[in-house]
Amino acid sequence: MIDQLDELVTQAVARAFDTMLNVKVAAETSDATLWNGEPHVAGSVGFIGKLTGVVYIYSSATFAREITGQLLGLKIEEIEGEEMVNDAIGELTNMVVGQIKSQLSDRGMPCVLTIPSIVRGSQFVVESMSSTTRRFNTFKCGNHRLGVETLIKPS
Amino acid sequence: MPIKILTVDDSKTIRLIVGKAFRSFDCEVFEASNGVEGLAVAAKERPNIIILDLTMPVMDGFETLTKLKSDPDLKSIPVVMLTAESGRENVLRIAKQGVRDYLVKPFKEELIIERVGRIVDLKPKGVTNAKAKRFDDPLTVLVVDDKPAISDQIIHGLADTPWSVQGRSTAGEGLDYCNKSVPDVVIVSLNLPDNAAFTFFQMLRAQPKTKSVPVFAMCVKTASDEQARAQQSGFTGIITKPIDFDEVKSRIARSLNLDTSYKYFEHRDGVLWIKLPANFGTAVANEVTGQLRPKIAEAVDAGLGKVVFDLALLKTADVTLIKLGLEVLQFCHEMSLRSRMVGSGTVAQECRKFEETKDWAFAPTFEEAVAALNGKEAVPA
Known part of the structure; x- marks a missing residue:
């Protein structure tokens, strides 16, 4: 199952962005250029069960505002503060992880989701335990890039 | 009376999206950010339908649903689950609790409108309380016929009215038009290939936006079998060719309750x-x-x-x-x-x-x- 993680993540991100934002995303092969010093927003949702893990979705703060505007049908200038952006990115992350979780559950690895949370910063390094599998997928969305980091281990 | 919709979701984003989806309908959307708030709003407002998330803090969707279904005053309110969790186990568990539908995030606004519209009678805003339109008010008449000459004939026949006639040659083009802009009246030819007029009619009736739009079937006077089938299918009426335009205007006026x-x-x-x-x-x-x-x-x-x-x-x-x-x-x-x-x-x-x-x-x-x-x-x- 874990070996199919890249595919699961790619499908889930593509479906969430296409359905909710009408935006096509293209999987990339490297994460080398994701961090460019610009402030980023990371949405995270965990899952706990036979498999335990957490998924982070990283986007630049600019892209996060665009996503929020598109989701809510608002102009960028109509978005009030960071709370609205945090909630939108948290919900989008929840939609991506919900799809992954459902696939895992249907394959005999039931788990439950945690409530989404948000972290803001310019560069993120998540250090995991040695038994944890880590994947980092990057996606091109128009002029923006998106990073999806998945940490997963059997309970 | 507007339809009351209660959205229970810890995400303000989802509550806003639900509110936005029903903005063009005669609805009042109430919000709650968890099950406890949801039950309180449901008891106070008695909504016609509840859209309920599963994973929420304080009280999750399972517990909320259980409490709703065990409350004699609230148990008959239809509940639609809207959740990111689509695993078979969850779906089965929730189905046993008697939910009316189950929608999985991510979702399109059109989907949630369609599913909710199957349960409650959604009416476009302004239809219920609007002042009656007059015969000389502007209207849009969509004509779907694969023969452009017929559309032209109808444009000519209705030229003495301020009505705008939009001609489309296939059912697909007609549906595209309706998705972008809801016409006041539709006239569709029963001669479209592959029974497309009937499919088109059913699709219009399945969409909350167009389900109240009068749809007239059009065919030659002698096509009695087709006319009978159209009547059984629930078309608003039949317009026969050659077209009597005084009759058409009168029937459109009656179907829209226009003030003449x-x-x-x-x-x-x-x-x-x-x-x-x-x-x-x-x-x-x-x-x-x-x-x-x-x-x-x-x-x-x-x-x-x-x-x-x-x-x-x-x-x-x-x-x-x-x-x-x-x-x-x-x-x-x-x-x-x-x-x-x-x-x-x-x-x-x-x-x-x-x-x-x-x-x-x-x-x-x-x-x-x-x-x-x-x-x-x-x-x-």
Whole structure:
């Protein structure tokens, strides 16, 4: 199952962005250029069960505002503060992880989701335990890039 | 009464998206950010439907649903789950609790409108409380026919109205049009290939935005099997070719409950003036008859005590006209209104042939009829 993680993540991100934002995303092969010093927003949702893990979705703060505007049908200038952006990115992350979780559950690895949370910063390094599998997928969305980091281990 | 929708979701984003989805409908959307708040709002507002998330802090969707279904006052409220969790186990567990539908995030707004529209009667905003449209208000008539000549004929036939006729040659193009802009009326040819008119009709009826739009089927007069099938399918009506445009206008007016009274009824010079058009026929007679009693009552309310029934534009008198005339005179008699008729010599002569109308007298013009009613000139009643 874990070996199919890249595919699961790619499908889930593509479906969430296409359905909710009408935006096509293209999987990339490297994460080398994701961090460019610009402030980023990371949405995270965990899952706990036979498999335990957490998924982070990283986007630049600019892209996060665009996503929020598109989701809510608002102009960028109509978005009030960071709370609205945090909630939108948290919900989008929840939609991506919900799809992954459902696939895992249907394959005999039931788990439950945690409530989404948000972290803001310019560069993120998540250090995991040695038994944890880590994947980092990057996606091109128009002029923006998106990073999806998945940490997963059997309970 | 607007439909009350309660969205229970810890994500403000989702609550805003749900609110946005139903903005164009006659709905009131209430929000709650967890199950506890949701139950409180449900008890207070008694919504027509609840859209419920699963994973929430304080009280999750499972517990909320259990409490809703065990409350005698709330258990009949339909619940639609809207959740990011689509695993088989969850779906089965929730299905056992009696939810009406289960939607998985991510979702399109159109999907949630469609699913909610299957459970409650969504009406576009403005339809329920709008002032009745008049016949001379602008309307959009969508014509779906693979023969452009028919669309052109309808454009020409309705040219004396302010209505905009939009021609489309396939059911797919018609649906695309309806997705972008809801027409007031649709006319679709039953001759579209592969029974496309029936599929098109069903798809319009399945969409909350278009389910109340009158849809007329169009075919040749002799296609009786197709007409019967269209009637059974629930089309608003059948328009037969060759097209009688007076009839089409009248049927569109009736299907939209358009106010046509201004064409036949007017308050002028202290009298109620009921005037029949040159194209008088059964359709016009039906419209006038339907409005007669309220219009006469309205005139009495307005302080008018006299009626002029004007047939000056008519070239002949037939049974339909005579029936209508007798009805007008009967209403006037019931309401103690004085009345006079206006008509040409030909119409007067024809009326003399019938027992019921042989004593009808006509003034040559409206002004002379009014003068007679005011006692300035003698015109026998």
